Amino acid sequence: MYVLPLGDCCCVYEVIAPGVEDGKRIHIPVSAYLLRLDDDTLVMVDTGMNRVHIHEPDHTWRGQPIAEVLVPVMRREDSLLWRLAELGIAPQDIDYVINTHLHFDHAGNNDLLEKATFLVQRDHYELAKGNPSFPNQYWNLPALRYELIDGARTVLPGVEVIPTPGHAVGHQSVLVRLAESGNVILCGDAIYTQENLDHDAWDGQADPAAARKSALELQRIAEEEHAVMFYGHDRHQAQTVLHSPRSYR
Ligand SMILES: [Zn+2]
Numbered sequence: 564m565y566v567l568p569l570g571d572c573c574c575v576y577e578v579i580a581p582g583v584e585d586g587k588r589i590h591i592p593v594s595a596y597l598l599r600l601d602d603d604t605l606v607m608v609d610t611g612m613n614r615v616h617i618h619e620p621d622h623t624w625r626g627q628p629i630a631e632v633l634v635p636v637m638r639r640e641d642s643l644l645w646r647l648a649e650l651g652i653a654p655q656d657i658d659y660v661i662n663t664h665l666h667f668d669h670a671g672n673n674d675l676l677e678k679a680t681f682l683v684q685r686d687h688y689e690l691a692k693g694n695p696s697f698p699n700q701y702w703n704l705p706a707l708r709y710e711l712i713d714g715a716r717t718v719l720p721g722v723e724v725i726p727t728p729g730h731a732v733g734h735q736s737v738l739v740r741l742a743e744s745g746n747v748i749l750c751g752d753a754i755y756t757q758e759n760l761d762h763d764a765w766d767g768q769a770d771p772a773a774a775r776k777s778a779l780e781l782q783r784i785a786e787e788e789h790a791v792m793f794y795g796h797d798r799h800q801a802q803t804v805l806h807s808p809r810s811y812r
Contacts, residue, residue, distance in 0.1 A: 567595045570611070572634065572635055595643065598722065610660060613701050649808050654676050685713050690732045728773050734752065738788065
């Protein structure tokens, strides 16, 4: 498993962890994950922000209220193409993509991965289709093939999706069983940072009560499975994880 760093978002921190660093603008990391299965199947979990933001940070949200809250910050090496090329991988080599959800920082490069099958929860797909909060230009494209999932499922050997609504209807997290590193849970935005757990701070989420319930359930599964949780946007955790081209095996 490779953790691909795909830039930052400069965020008003109340939207991430209310009550923790209110009034501050803080850079939060944006990541995607690449899994190479035993049979060399390549699976991505999320696809990061579109490379257009390298030269045009306000491309997606210009003129909209959300532009006051978050600004993408990407260098050229933060493009998904760059990160894949570092590993000798072309976009057409990706077989599957699991989108935790379809926000612009998680599905921003779906457009590049035309050979992949995209796995998304059905109720999330229905929510996001035609919805400007989930910029459709990056993922709702005729060339892309979506397979819609209902609930928890083992989708590929050693890869299980877990519904974690709250950040959005139909949000899903991913449990990955690694041979040497052990089990990991890719939370997506079900948990942005450890601070959400430490401060019981969920009011930045679309449905705070549902988000809290999902987060506690993930925590329970993590304990049961002895899994390490990778949070969606934790700047402190980002200092400690191995980033691509290093990997977890
Ligand atoms: Zn996010």
